[in-house]
Amino acid sequence: MIDSRIKICCEFVKLNSSQIYDSKLDEKGVKLFKFKISDYVDVLSELKMLLNTSEIERAQRYYHQKDANRFIVCRGLLKLILAKEVGVDVSRIELSKDANKKPFLAFCPELHFNVSHAENYALIALGLQELGVDVEYLSKDFNFTEILPTVFSVPEINAVLTAENKNKTFYKFWTRKEAIVKATGKGIDDNLLKINVLDGGNFIDSTFQLKQNTQVVSFTVDHDYIGALAFKKGKIHVENIILYPLDSLLKEFIR
Numbered sequence: 001m002i003d004s005r006i007k008i009c010c011e012f013v014k015l016n017s018s019q020i021y022d023s024k025l026d027e028k029g030v031k032l033f034k035f036k037i038s039d040y041v042d043v044l045s046e047l048k049m050l051l052n053t054s055e056i057e058r059a060q061r062y063y064h065q066k067d068a069n070r071f072i073v074c075r076g077l078l079k080l081i082l083a084k085e086v087g088v089d090v091s092r093i094e095l096s097k098d099a100n101k102k103p104f105l106a107f108c109p110e111l112h113f114n115v116s117h118a119e120n121y122a123l124i125a126l127g128l129q130e131l132g133v134d135v136e137y138l139s140k141d142f143n144f145t146e147i148l149p150t151v152f153s154v155p156e157i158n159a160v161l162t163a164e165n166k167n168k169t170f171y172k173f174w175t176r177k178e179a180i181v182k183a184t185g186k187g188i189d190d191n192l193l194k195i196n197v198l199d200g201g202n203f204i205d206s207t208f209q210l211k212q213n214t215q216v217v218s219f220t221v222d223h224d225y226i227g228a229l230a231f232k233k234g235k236i237h238v239e240n241i242i243l244y245p246l247d248s249l250l251k252e253f254i255r
Contacts, residue, residue: 005203006210008196009233010176012218017243025085025111029240030229031126032133033081034221038120040073047076050090074115074122077246081124086111102185114182121225131231132182134175138224144170151177151192159198168226173197175228176216183230184210217241 015032025031040047048056055075062068083090086108095103105111114125118137125133144167148157156173163169176197196202197216204210215233220226229241 005205007213007233008180008202008204008210008216009214010197010199010202010216010218011238012172012199013238013241015217015219015241015243016239017245019245021084021244025126025128026240027128027235028237029127029242030131030231030236031085032229032241032243033077033124033126033246034135034227034243035077035122035246036120037070037073037117037122040077041069044069044072048072050076050079050093052094070117070122074117074124077122078113078115078124081126082111082113085126098185100185116178116182116227118225121221123221123227125229127231127236129232129235130183130185131229132179132184133227133229134178134182135221135225135227136171136175136178138167138171138226140167153193153196155198156196171226172218172228175226176218176230179216179228179230180210180214183214 048059051059051072059068059071062071079090079093079095082093082105086105092107093105096106097103103113110128112127112130114131114133116123116134118135121135121137123133123135125131144160148160148170152160152173160166160169160173177192177195180195180197181192194204195210196204213233214230215236216228216230217238218226218228
């Protein structure tokens with residue numbers, strides 16, 4: 001009998017990193033950029049110049065200035081990264097949205113990207129297939145026990161409550177689920193309970209909105225931050241997920 005269920009494979013990995021930017025992105029790899037938002041506030045005016053009218057208006061709608069700054073930094077740096085990747089002037093980078101409101105480049109739809117931020121850190125992922133990335137701050141003040149039954153399965157709850165580091169285990173599972181949701185772009189976050197993300201292999205019914213076998217890798221972003229990257233299982237090799245420091249790529253644009 002053929003098993004029609006969808007498989008989700010999850011693991012914690014140490015990502016490879018490179019100080020040299022390789023312009024060749026193939027279907028077996030993913031480029032990840034991590035940065036501290038506070039490091040780019042001093043070039044906020046330059047980054048703001050890269051935004052179009054609607055993006056500037058969006059930034060102005062934020063109630064807190066730090067939230068507006070975060071949007072400007074992340075959107076500006078995303079545009080610079082995309083311009084470098086496709087080899088065009090940054091003025092040509094205009095983001096469109098698909099039916100699920102997921103941003104894409106209309107003149108280069110084969111290039112997929114995703115952005116996530118938490119507190120002072122942000123991640124940008126680039127690949128040649130749908131992917132999702134999430135980063136979270138390992139908050140010690142958040143009482144997550146109350147929401148466990150609404151987002152985690154019984155085996156996941158047991159894993160969190162019996163873990164040596166309950167806080168890190170909670171955020172490891174949470175970032176995995178969020179990364180999967182962002183990879184699909186189909187708003188399945190109301191069904192996080194059905195997405196099992198324990199270490200190893202997990203199965204969900206094929207009638208669920210997730211239609212393909214998925215791999216999720218968790219990784220350390222910094223001492224108090226954890227990240228997760230989700231993508232279609234098969235083509236991408238974990239050793240080809242490369243973490244780049246942002247300065248090595250963008251120094252020529254903003255200095």
